[in-house]
Amino acid sequence: MQFTAELTGEAATLARTHGEVLARVPATVHAFILVELQKWPLLFGPEQHYQRALLEHFARLPRLELDQAVAGIRRIEAEAGANRLTERNPARFQDDAQALLRKRGLIVAWRSEVDGFFQKVDPALEAQLYPADAPRRLVIQIYASGIAVQREKLWSRFKGAGVRVPLNLEGTNGTEQFLQALFGAREHGRTAPALFAAAIESAPLSPHDAWLIESHEALHALYDGKNTDTSARALTGLSYDRLRTYRDDLTRTLNSKIQSGVESPQAFAAYARSLRINPAAGALLLADDVLLAFLRDVLLAGNGTLFVNNTFVEWAAVQALRRAQPRILVTRFGVRDKLRPFSSMVLFSQPRRSDQIPITQDPVGSFIDVEQLSYYIWLNAEKNPAYRKKTLYVFLAEGVDEMLAIRSDVPAATASGLAPARLSDVCATMAHWLGVPVPDGRPIRPLVS
Template sequence: MLPADLKPEQFNGYPPEARKLVTGHVAALQQLPLSFLPSLLREVIEYDFKFPAERRALENELANLKSLSAEQIKDWFQGFAQILLSSQLEHSDWVNAPGQFVEQLSSYLWTTHQLDAFRTAALAYADRLRAVAPPELPPARRLGITVIGQGVATHDEPLFRKLRAHGAYFSGVKPENGLELLLNLVAARAKAHPVPYGHWYIDGGQAAPYDPVLTCVSYHALESVRAALSGKIRAEIERPGMGPEALRTILAQMRPADLGLGKAGEAVLDRFQVKLLTEGSGTQVFSTTFAQWAAREALRRAQPLTLLVRFAPRQRQKPMNEMLSASHDVAELDPLGSLIDADMGAYYNWLNLQRLPGAEQSSFLVWFEGHHEAIAIGPSLPRGTESNAAAGLDQLLAWAS
């Protein structure tokens, strides 16, 4: 089937809100090339489980497509229209399984040497869409906080080396009740700027007490989910002929109920957490990887005003099969190695924060938990500077804002 043959009833299998959204734009979708449309439908079919920022972006994209004339659509998508597809792809169920189509398309483009042409067309489309529907600026300045080094008593090597050129390094930080202070500050921001999924607390271990006004995701809270997922992965890889691509497809199709999630009213967050574990490499077994990937995805998808990420000690590296095994032995932790991971993870968090609208006005803080070291980055702080003055974490954030 080709896009021109689309009918509203073909979307009856979509979740309710996605179905309502897409059926209002069928006329526009009928004019799009098949090399492009399933990529869009892959986002549409997940509409019910997307964060508000993602929903607005998708709504704006569809509204723009609906506003284009036939000639404009031809101009916008000429690069995609030149992509040649196989009859197998054309006859696949790309309406109800757009994600699977996109996976098969990627492989097909590679084998037919059309990947570069597709990438060029995709970049051109993204640039034009960004020009007519620019990202919204946040209602308040964004704040990112990363806490690293939990469980490390001493560390002599310099920290924050990749961040020092961008902000001010402080060696006289008052560490008393530091985490509690930061969580209280984050909660206060959430109450001052109430935005759905706008204020996050991500913990790579067991979450500290926090105000429920925050959206919280923690490695410890997902222990049973991770165990269920590991069990399913073990069962799949033991099947004859199971390869990494087939396993990836199976993981992509997993839903919260498959792993023991599915609380009423938490559909969006549950789906987010499942994707963290099924799409992230190593998020099932390394708490530092989990924290960093969760932060990346929260920033990319939810675009929060506030994000506090706390890294915790991960287990020491072992053979992958051993880490995915059903062993009940207590994992040996590696606090020092985790500090090194988290130091780099903090840098990644800052980079991902810089990709969001309004980044030039954002503030960022990294604190070595329980110690006197921190680095603060913000529009009012001089870059590449150092200070040994005694200061609380709240003072650092005030200076960075």
């Protein structure tokens, strides 16, 4: 199958260099790769590395071995008639092929063959992309103080995993003091807390290597300042509250399109993917094209991400883990509003003034939600070879004198009877794990030895 793909730069070079091997794989696989290459300018670094490694792997395989590996996919394509499609645009070919596979009742068999093929390919790619000596990673999940934490149920899904560490919270009354103690005080002339400033300079980290994703604004507030230090701009930050105007603009634009009429679900999806709406100044710590496309996709593809703050945090974090694979990820869940009737959320609509329901917060329901959502984030990280056996997970709830820490290389509980640790000690532990210096605190030895 010869496709006509609009490729430029390195993506065009890759397609041209590996054109022969692309012509040998089944059309649905060929189209998938070209669609990814068309997104090249908006892909994160790890996504680009994967596409390079995939094409190089195909090129190294003996012809007979590759033909045998994809024989099942090719057979199902032929049964569905996908090999007779004449569409040359790879994205439209994907839609047409999927429609044929569904019509013939072959979509499940096709997905099974594709999954089986990549299950054989991915281990070889993982060994190349994620060597044993790859840098360590850190995932921190925080519950905001307004959440009605039930101590007897806190982090109950992690029973038997990690280490419960008692905390001495003296001198950390309130969210601001808690977060400043956890991440280290700003040094003179800096806008970033000590942990992030040290990681940015010592690791070093690129802007997409450290992420803050939160329901409210407390993490982002740590970086507000009047000086010209560049460390804040070396972080990626998403705040549901700060993006309120952007979310409203996106909702109105999509609703307007629906009201004017759409040809098909595929046409509407293509329109949504083409939108270029810029958040207001200050809404993002970093606002490059890659992140703007990521943000749009998170709000459009995530179920409820436009309407529920903690759902936004979970889905954005999962997608960041999968796509950007940051070395440091911090999530902060907050109190969500009580859920409204579904009718107020359909078709990207804004409720009429007469239909609006008073907004009330739900601290108890928020705790139930975030217990599940934080667990999902951990599960998705552990499925990812970038994080497997290389990650320290830290779970905290503001105002609660205990934390949970899980090392992915030692997941079972390994210590008990620990002395209470200060938040500065937690900061030193995280810094030690990453191999960067911080001025205060002593590492909690069972977590780093």
